[in-house]
Amino acid sequence: xxxxxxxxVNGTAxxxxxxxxxxxxEHDPTTLTLQRRxxxxxxxxxxxYGVRQGDGxxxxxxxxxxxxxxxxxxxxxxxxLLHWHGLAPPSQQDGVPGLSGPAVPxxxxxxxxxxxxFGGTYFMHSHFGFQEQGLLAAPLIVRDPKRYPDWQEVxxxxxxxxxxxxxxxxxxLTGQKAAAGSMGGMAGMGSMGGAAHEGMDHAAHGAGMEMSxxxxxxxxxxxxxxxxxxAAPMATHDLNDVAYDAFLANERTLADPQLITVENGxxxxxxxxxxxxxxxxxxxxxxxPGMLVAVDGQxxxxxxxxxxxxxxxxxxxILVELPKGARAFPIVFVxxxxxxxxxxxxAPRGAQVVRVAELAAQPSxxxxxxxxxxxxxSQPLPQRKADRVIPLDLTGDMASYVWSINNAIWTEKTxxxxxARGERVELVMTNKTMMSHPMHLHGHRFQVVEIDGRRxxxxxxxxxxxxxxxxxxVAFDADNPGHWAFHCHLLYHAQAxxxxxxxxx
Ligand SMILES: [Cu+2]
Numbered sequence: 001x002x003x004x005x006x007x008x009v010n011g012t013a014x015x016x017x018x019x020x021x022x023x024x025x026e027h028d029p030t031t032l033t034l035q036r037r038x039x040x041x042x043x044x045x046x047x048x049y050g051v052r053q054g055d056g057x058x059x060x061x062x063x064x065x066x067x068x069x070x071x072x073x074x075x076x077x078x079x080x081l082l083h084w085h086g087l088a089p090p091s092q093q094d095g096v097p098g099l100s101g102p103a104v105p106x107x108x109x110x111x112x113x114x115x116x117x118f119g120g121t122y123f124m125h126s127h128f129g130f131q132e133q134g135l136l137a138a139p140l141i142v143r144d145p146k147r148y149p150d151w152q153e154v155x156x157x158x159x160x161x162x163x164x165x166x167x168x169x170x171x172x173l174t175g176q177k178a179a180a181g182s183m184g185g186m187a188g189m190g191s192m193g194g195a196a197h198e199g200m201d202h203a204a205h206g207a208g209m210e211m212s213x214x215x216x217x218x219x220x221x222x223x224x225x226x227x228x229x230x231a232a233p234m235a236t237h238d239l240n241d242v243a244y245d246a247f248l249a250n251e252r253t254l255a256d257p258q259l260i261t262v263e264n265g266x267x268x269x270x271x272x273x274x275x276x277x278x279x280x281x282x283x284x285x286x287x288x289p290g291m292l293v294a295v296d297g298q299x300x301x302x303x304x305x306x307x308x309x310x311x312x313x314x315x316x317x318i319l320v321e322l323p324k325g326a327r328a329f330p331i332v333f334v335x336x337x338x339x340x341x342x343x344x345x346x347a348p349r350g351a352q353v354v355r356v357a358e359l360a361a362q363p364s365x366x367x368x369x370x371x372x373x374x375x376x377x378s379q380p381l382p383q384r385k386a387d388r389v390i391p392l393d394l395t396g397d398m399a400s401y402v403w404s405i406n407n408a409i410w411t412e413k414t415x416x417x418x419x420a421r422g423e424r425v426e427l428v429m430t431n432k433t434m435m436s437h438p439m440h441l442h443g444h445r446f447q448v449v450e451i452d453g454r455r456x457x458x459x460x461x462x463x464x465x466x467x468x469x470x471x472x473x474v475a476f477d478a479d480n481p482g483h484w485a486f487h488c489h490l491l492y493h494a495q496a497x498x499x500x501x502x503x504x505x
Pocket of ligand 1: 488
């Protein structure tokens with residue numbers, strides 16, 4: 001059995017979800033502190049946020065069946081709040097400013113205490129302004145001791161990074177100054193933009209951040225298919241509306257990747273968290289055969305493979321058995337529609353580590369639902385007829401950078417969609433736009449029950465990708481009363497108005 005020290009690599013605890021790393025005891029809450037830090041990106045210093053425990057551990061590991069007992073301390077010079085992405089807390093503890101409660105002021109704190117009914121791979125991130133783009137996010141692992149107890153857990157958290165202040169990125173996309181508070185769900189955006197602007201590192205400014213036109217990058221001209229093989233040209237989808245300076249795996253690029261010590265011939269549970277604000281990836285295990293066993297923290301019937309898509313806000317649990325031998329194994333994540341990639345290296349002691357290029361041999365395809373249609377929930381929702389069916393057209397376009405639901409741009413005044421407690425709800429999401437939208441529901445797990453007209457007993461999730469022209473139906477039980485956010489998990493789309501709320505008492 002590896003000790004925690006064995007799992008720590010390069011002085012950071014980022015990669016390992018060790019059993020003793022964080023566990024809140026019955027008596028003491030775990031303190032998570034919001035901080036500013038400087039990391040190095042592309043050889044330059046970058047001022048980012050962080051969520052740290054006192055010992056420097058990023059994020060939190062808790063036990064399924066226990067309680068989530070956390071004290072959040074805000075050491076930033078601006079208000080903030082954390083959302084526990086994928087968990088089902090009481091509504092007031094969900095961390096969406098304006099919906100769940102007020103943001104925590106500088107120097108302030110907030111306490112959280114709720115039961116953790118189920119395990120899984122989750123994460124925490126700010127839902128305040130554009131803080132998420134400044135890496136105000138961290139892993140949140142709820143361990144189930146009965147699940148793969150002898151496998152080494154390796155957490156890989158993905159992010160997209162720009163030296164440009166997010167407010168400026170947003171204004172370039174919309175072509176106009178963002179109105180203060182234009183998005184109540186991320187209240188305080190106006191003031192926040194200024195704060196982020198000051199905080200971001202201007203010494204390293206101007207590192208080639210350009211908008212990629214209307215999203216048609218060069219790779220678009222020869223769009224490969226899902227499995228990465230070149231296919232017919234396809235110019236109808238818009239991908240990657242922000243051109244980032246770097247893509248990070250555990251805050252490192254492939255120029256200086258994290259080396260994660262694994263056992264020779266060991267068994268690894270990869271917990272992949274896509275915390276990128278605007279970017280989707282294909283996980284690529286290279287020569288290693290993998291087994292996808294959970295998405296968004298929820299078990300599915302295992303799917304073998306070495307390449308799996310992960311949209312913004314989604315997670316993957318992948319089992320990997322390493323062959324014997326002192327060899328290193330890169331685990332890379334290729335940006336949708338591009339050759340750019342990031343990743344980490346799994347390396348047994350004594351293994352020779354070879355440098356991995358920052359560009360994949362071939363561009364990755366656009367994410368589609370070919371994997372999603374294969375996924376089957378291990379514990380599906382009980383069969384039940386929907387009490388309420390809600391059509392939600394995903395609307396808007398890239399040119400005007402208007403994003404909306406049922407053609408309604410969300411504002412603080414938008415009335416919630418009213419539900420009744422106990423009903424089975426189906427959300428019929430139809431994407432009328434040219435971009436994919438990963439749609440995230442707070443406070444509930446939903447099941448994918450229909451894709452493009454075919455019913456299925458699909459995965460339980462909290463974030464479902466709806467590709468252009470696609471129609472995805474998800475079902476959930478209204479069993480967690482309150483006021484809940486439902487939105488595109490692309491940060492600037494949510495900010496622009498692709499956002500709605502559900503409410504029931
Ligand atoms: Cu979107």
